[in-house]
Amino acid sequence: MPRQRMIPGDHGRITERSRGGKFYATTYVRDSDGKRRRVERSSDRSAEDARRLLQRHLKGRRPPIAGQEITDRSSLAELFDVWILAKAAEDGVSEQTADQYRQVWAKHGALQLGALRIGEVDTKRAQRHLQDMGATTQAKRLRMILVGMFSMAVRFGVITVNPIREAKPSRATAKTVVREILPDDLVRVRTAVRAYADREGPGPRPGRLLPAFVDLLVATGARPNEVLALRWSDCDPGGEPPTVTIRGTLIDHGRIAGKPLHRQDRRKGDAPEHTVVLPRLGVEALEALKAESIGDGPVFANRDGGWISLANMRRSLRAALPEEMRTRITPHTFRRAVATVVRDALGSEKAQQQLSHAKLATTEKHYLQRHTHGPDVRAVLDEYTSVRK
Known part of the structure; x- marks a missing residue:
């Protein structure tokens, strides 16, 4: 038989x-x-x-798929290499974002997890590794990377369930509090940066453009690297109304491996260009810069006519501010301050429009100082409680 x-x-x-x-x-x-x-x-x-x-x-065991690059014997290092290429090709993530993923993996994943095979990583092991990293942004980013990698392994049929989805990094114990810059503090900041830019002494002055940079951050509420990426063709300070249009962002040294400081001709997340109406402060800042500029290149140009990095501006701001302000005021602080000022006067939706966020929830969660006093509702409550049986 x-x-x-x-x-x-x-x-x-x-x-x-x-x-x-x-x-x-x-x-x-x-x-x-x-x-x-x-x-x-x-x-x-x-x-x-x-x-x-x-x-x-x-x-x-899952049967191999003809022509696939990932099998049950593939290591996490091999899985990452395939995933990051697919992430750029299929999802269209920017070069700088892909490079940030590579940096996180190289520092927190490659040596610690890279030699393990796909089937050797379970939720318990992933949870322990993420918890050991502490309540950090890097831990959150690594989890996002691992979720994407193991989702790919599921699609390849190597595993049936993504073990990373239930793994959570440590939770931060204290939430960053958004604080506005009060008018008196803003006067102190502007006075300090002006004094720093006008100081006398031999040699070039590193902070010569700092006052205009601070004023345009306040006038627009834009991201610091969006302000530094402005070209004169983006600005219309003599228009009715005067405006600037944000069309790109500056990518600092080292943000993308092998690339120097350069301008990216699109905004964060490929958001559409955003036009902002300028208050008097912004118009005066641009007029002062235009008087010293040559050509139609960068608004904030170095002595050779090239771009100025945010790292240099951040360093100058820190040096200019009084000691007690250096830890709580950074270039990005002005964006939050503008959001809060606009919200208090015109409402949250106007603050969202000024910052050009796609979702109101983003503005409210990350950029607005929380109200700590309830409104005066005595009349409403008095009427509510005056009803007698």
Whole structure:
């Protein structure tokens, strides 16, 4: 009687052998595509241990897909290399974002997890690693990367469930509080940066453009690198009304591997260009800069006519501010301050429009100082409680 052929998913008899002090367990599996494949596992301990490893592998084994680059024997390092290429090609993430992912993986994932195979990482192991990183932005980014990597492994059929989705990094104990810059504090800041720019002494003055930079941050509420990326063709200080149009952002040194400081001709997240109406403060800042500029290039130009990095502006601002202000006021603080001022006068939706956020929730969560005093509702409550039975 002929031997019955295995049905898809079945495996044959497991055979054991030893060689050079190592033990092997081998069998043949008929996969769902009908093909018969040899599967083997080894152990340094015993033949029975090799058999157990093979049986454990057979329970969770998925057949390889023709032409796929990822299998159950692929390491996380190999999975990351495939995922990051697909992320850029299929999802269209920017070069600088992809490079940030590479940096996070190189520092927090490659050495710690890279040698593990895909099936060797479970939720418990991922949770422990993320928790050990603490309540950091890097831990959140690594989790996002791992979720994407293991989602790809699920699509390849290597695993059936993404083990990272239930793994959570440590939660921050204290939330960053958004604080406005009060009018008196803004006067102190502007006075300090003007004094720093006008100081006398030999050699060039690093902070010569700092007052105009601070004034345009306040006048627009734009991101610092969007202000530094302004060109004169983006500005119309003599218009009715006077405006600037934000069309790009500046990418600092080292943000993309191998690339120097340069202008990216699109906004963060490929957002559409954003036109802002300028108050008097912004018009005066641009008029002062125009008087010293040559050509139609950068509004904030260095002595050679090129771009100025945010790192240099941040360093100058820190040097100019009084000691007690240096830790709480950075270039990005002005964006939050503008959002809060506009919200208090005109409402949250106007603040969202000024900052050009796609969602009102983003403005409210990250850019507005929280109200800590309730409104005067005495008349409403008095009327409510005056009703008698």
